[in-house]
Amino acid sequence: MTRPVYINGIGSVSAQKTFDNSVFLEDVTYRSDTIINVISPDYKSYIPPAAARRMAKGIKMSTVSAKTAIQEADLEENKIDAIIVGTGLGCIGDSEKFVRDIIDNNEQYLTPTRFIQSSHNTVAGQLALGMGCKGHNFTYVHSAISFESALLDAKLQLENKEADNILVGGVDELVDHHIDTHRLIEHIKQEPVATMAVLKSGTKGAIFSEGAHFFVLSGEKSHSCHAELVGVSTFNNLSKNQVSEKARSFLEENNLTSDSIDLIILGYNGDVEFDGYYDGLANGLFSNTCQIYYKHLVGEFDTASGFAFWLGNKIIRHHNIPPVLRLNSVEVSEPKLILCYNQYRGENHSFTLLRKC
Amino acid sequence: MTELKLELKEKIIEQLNLEDVSADDIADQDPLFGEGLGLDSIDALELIVMLDKDYGIKLADPKEGRKIFESVETMAAYITANRSA
Amino acid sequence: MGAGVAITGIGIISAIGGNVSENYRSLISGKIGIDKITQIETVHKDEIMVGEIKDDNPTLEKRLKFLENQNSRTVLIGCIAAQEAVEQAGILDINDVRTGFISGTTVGGMDKSEQYFYDYFDRPEVRQHITGLHAGDSTKKIADHIGLKEGFVTTISTACSSAANAIMLGARMIKSRQLDRVIVGGTDSLSKFTINGFKTLMILSDTYNTPFDDNRKGLNLGEAAAYLVLESDAIVNKENKTVLGYLKGYGNANDAYHQTASSEHGDGAVLAMQKALEVAGMDPSEIDYVNAHGTATPNNDLSEGRALIRLFNGKVPEFSSTKAFTGHTLAAAGGVEAVYSILGLQNDVIFPNLNYKTQMKEFDISPVTKVKNKPLNTVLSNSFGFGGNCSTLIFSKAK
Numbered sequence: 001m002t003r004p005v006y007i008n009g010i011g012s013v014s015a016q017k018t019f020d021n022s023v024f025l026e027d028v029t030y031r032s033d034t035i036i037n038v039i040s041p042d043y044k045s046y047i048p049p050a051a052a053r054r055m056a057k058g059i060k061m062s063t064v065s066a067k068t069a070i071q072e073a074d075l076e077e078n079k080i081d082a083i084i085v086g087t088g089l090g091c092i093g094d095s096e097k098f099v100r101d102i103i104d105n106n107e108q109y110l111t112p113t114r115f116i117q118s119s120h121n122t123v124a125g126q127l128a129l130g131m132g133c134k135g136h137n138f139t140y141v142h143s144a145i146s147f148e149s150a151l152l153d154a155k156l157q158l159e160n161k162e163a164d165n166i167l168v169g170g171v172d173e174l175v176d177h178h179i180d181t182h183r184l185i186e187h188i189k190q191e192p193v194a195t196m197a198v199l200k201s202g203t204k205g206a207i208f209s210e211g212a213h214f215f216v217l218s219g220e221k222s223h224s225c226h227a228e229l230v231g232v233s234t235f236n237n238l239s240k241n242q243v244s245e246k247a248r249s250f251l252e253e254n255n256l257t258s259d260s261i262d263l264i265i266l267g268y269n270g271d272v273e274f275d276g277y278y279d280g281l282a283n284g285l286f287s288n289t290c291q292i293y294y295k296h297l298v299g300e301f302d303t304a305s306g307f308a309f310w311l312g313n314k315i316i317r318h319h320n321i322p323p324v325l326r327l328n329s330v331e332v333s334e335p336k337l338i339l340c341y342n343q344y345r346g347e348n349h350s351f352t353l354l355r356k357c
Numbered sequence: 358m359t360e361l362k363l364e365l366k367e368k369i370i371e372q373l374n375l376e377d378v379s380a381d382d383i384a385d386q387d388p389l390f391g392e393g394l395g396l397d398s399i400d401a402l403e404l405i406v407m408l409d410k411d412y413g414i415k416l417a418d419p420k421e422g423r424k425i426f427e428s429v430e431t432m433a434a435y436i437t438a439n440r441s442a
Numbered sequence: 443m444g445a446g447v448a449i450t451g452i453g454i455i456s457a458i459g460g461n462v463s464e465n466y467r468s469l470i471s472g473k474i475g476i477d478k479i480t481q482i483e484t485v486h487k488d489e490i491m492v493g494e495i496k497d498d499n500p501t502l503e504k505r506l507k508f509l510e511n512q513n514s515r516t517v518l519i520g521c522i523a524a525q526e527a528v529e530q531a532g533i534l535d536i537n538d539v540r541t542g543f544i545s546g547t548t549v550g551g552m553d554k555s556e557q558y559f560y561d562y563f564d565r566p567e568v569r570q571h572i573t574g575l576h577a578g579d580s581t582k583k584i585a586d587h588i589g590l591k592e593g594f595v596t597t598i599s600t601a602c603s604s605a606a607n608a609i610m611l612g613a614r615m616i617k618s619r620q621l622d623r624v625i626v627g628g629t630d631s632l633s634k635f636t637i638n639g640f641k642t643l644m645i646l647s648d649t650y651n652t653p654f655d656d657n658r659k660g661l662n663l664g665e666a667a668a669y670l671v672l673e674s675d676a677i678v679n680k681e682n683k684t685v686l687g688y689l690k691g692y693g694n695a696n697d698a699y700h701q702t703a704s705s706e707h708g709d710g711a712v713l714a715m716q717k718a719l720e721v722a723g724m725d726p727s728e729i730d731y732v733n734a735h736g737t738a739t740p741n742n743d744l745s746e747g748r749a750l751i752r753l754f755n756g757k758v759p760e761f762s763s764t765k766a767f768t769g770h771t772l773a774a775a776g777g778v779e780a781v782y783s784i785l786g787l788q789n790d791v792i793f794p795n796l797n798y799k800t801q802m803k804e805f806d807i808s809p810v811t812k813v814k815n816k817p818l819n820t821v822l823s824n825s826f827g828f829g830g831n832c833s834t835l836i837f838s839k840a841k
Binding site for chain 3: 034052069083088090095097098100102103106107108110112115118119120121122124125126128129131132133134135136138139140141142143145146149153156159160178180181182184185187192215234235236237238242246302320347348
Binding site for chain 2: 049050052053054108110111112113116245
């Protein structure tokens with residue numbers, strides 16, 4: 001028999017002020033831009049300077065987010081059995097600088113730090129090093145399902161009792177060359193869009209961003225438990241008309257129907273070419289369900305769905321849906337079952353299901 | 358030599374991103390690795406690049422660095438004896 | 443304990459051959475794939491040796507019937523190896539059961555990213571490579587090439603243990619019935635990025651790498667792609683499939699010691715090997731041969747050798763590193779060595795640890811240096827990477 005999987009601690013560093021777990025989107029930052037950066041916590045109050053001196057921004061964000069989650073789960077760091085991280089591009093700021101140095105200096109006078117930070121698994125590795133965690137240490141790097149791959153791995157281990165407490169996270173940084181090149185191919189919007197106008201921008205591309213979202217997943221429910229992770233499933237390619245069918249079969253596998261879902265979190269990012277993937281669910285299967293979105297607040301990045309997961313946990317804990325997130329006016333007083341659906345440019349689709357416990 | 362030592366201290370701080378350290382905090386004989394400044398093997402590789410780039414000294418084997426990087430004093434002495442830049 | 447997870451197909455391309463049989467012939471005839479670099483223009487070309495795949499990109503593109511310069515070399519070699527594995531497994535319709543694809547890579551499309559880094563702005567005709575920087579992009583393209591549609595596809599990047607970890611996840615997903623079939627392994631092409639990166643760490647040898655030799659000078663980088671097809675017992679029975687070998691055990695642990703180096707006594711390596719034995723339900727004495735990580739860096743071989751002595755309580759079975767043949771193929775290494783482990787089991791042969799001359803001072807174990815025929819039932823294969831990542835796989839003979 002497999003056992004349930006609980007989310008006992010959550011942490012976020014995003015383009016909204018989310019690093020403080022005691023508040024929940026009370027003070028929303030509105031912008032009008034094509035790219036947005038995280039609202040940084042005071043890293044120095046989390047990371048000693050000697051440890052921070054070689055840390056890329058992605059590692060700093062992850063460290064804060066992970067510490068927040070572990071602290072909330074009220075767990076000693078040595079009780080973490082495994083660390084699993086999802087990241088689209090890792091600490092890409094250092095990769096870019098290293099490539100630039102190779103070209104600009106004709107392969108001379110290169111230093112190791114940037115190369116080391118460029119390894120995709122540097123976040124998971126440094127978290128393990130900092131915590132002395134000798135357990136399973138994986139890093140998934142698969143675009144929009146990087147975070148979900150990590151969730152799936154953790155769920156498998158907890159269900160099969162291969163581990164009791166796992167730190168799972170998603171992280172991505174936003175850096176210059178990546179921005180410039182993605183503007184060229186119109187994956188980033190050409191014109192700034194105001195936060196509350198994202199959905200109706202009518203233009204190609206998304207507003208790019210960054211963030212780090214970490215969670216403590218456990219086989220035992222603790223007093224800090226937010227929710228149960230009921231299911232997570234990913235798909236390589238789906239056509240628009242397959243999404244509803246897959247949502248239905250995903251729910252069936254968990255002995256549920258669309259009627260039982262209290263809230264759906266959709267990954268709309270304002271890209272006129274691909275938002276249609278969400279419309280099928282919003283206008284069909286879940287048209288009578290309370291619907292929310294979030295990328296207008298935190299932007300698009302490979303592990304943006306980590307924010308949706310954080311949001312689902314927050315909503316279950318606070319019984320409160322901040323109005324700024326709402327897509328429709330269907331009311332729900334105390335959401336018990338939350339479904340998240342995300343995709344990026346028509347690829348790498350994921351369903352994640354949370355239940356109040 | 359005194360000038361070189363100060364220069365080295367400033368370069369070490371900059372190259373290794375030692376934000377909370379100033380040149381005055383590093384005495385000429387302070388051990389740079391382990392107990393003293395707490396540098397590690399990756400820092401040693403960074404310092405090897407610095408020797409090459411700023412003083413034209415190439416080390417082929419990272420082990421050679423151990424003696425040279427014992428302290429600012431030993432670094433300065435080695436650079437003075439071997440520099441080409 | 444069950445038989446383990448069945449392996450029904452293998453595919454590989456490396457510096458010692460463009461398919462499985464070429465690799466096997468090189469391994470038993472002692473044909474080394476290490477040479478001067480020819481396909482990347484680098485200022486270091488006279489000071490390094492590499493394990494380069496002989497075919498250039500246009501040749502690989504022709505072999506795959508791909509358009510010119512649309513894909514990273516990581517994708518090209520990955521497609522060749524994955525296709526061979528799928529063909530060998532006799533899969534006619536890859537979407538007929540729940541099939542997944544899990545690939546390990548560290549560089550992804552870096553070969554193209556570094557080439558066109560500044561060109562993207564003036565040359566629209568190379569912009570197809572912009573999204574190739576995503577490691578997952580190479581996996582996606584290989585999945586498309588082998589015809590996978592909606593199934594589970596993901597990428598693991600844990601430096602030099604990536605492919606071993608992809609194989610591990612695949613096995614766990616088959617065992618827990620999340621998938622019926624999964625293609626697992628890894629791919630990495632050579633790039634200026636990795637050449638210069640390893641150069642900054644001062645662990646590249648300027649001559650042929652010599653694993654476990656007292657005078658070893660470091661590693662040779664290599665490039666390769668290698669994949670296995672894992673299938674559930676239900677499919678194997680239903681379709682009466684030929685099983686090439688079984689994956690019996692797997693374990694991953696973190697050394698939590700240093701960002702790039704292994705701990706002095708190989709704590710993470712011992713933990714990974716212990717976990718793998720535990721999953722396999724085996725005693726260390728049941729291991730017939732160890733395909734070591736053996737990169738030929740001073741640090742790895744000492745740490746791994748000590749870990750082997752600890753795990754086997756001094757009675758270390760016959761072992762060798764095949765990296766003197768292929769170079770260190772980074773993310774692909776665990777896949778390459780999984781294929782070699784299966785070839786060893788199928789043919790009852792231990793492949794030699796070439797270039798070994800001098801006994802290491804720190805201990806008295808030494809590798810097998812000549813091709814050796816010996817009945818093999820179980821092979822243990824190690825892969826270790828930056829970030830303290832240590833992985834072990836245990837393979838057993840098909841019955």
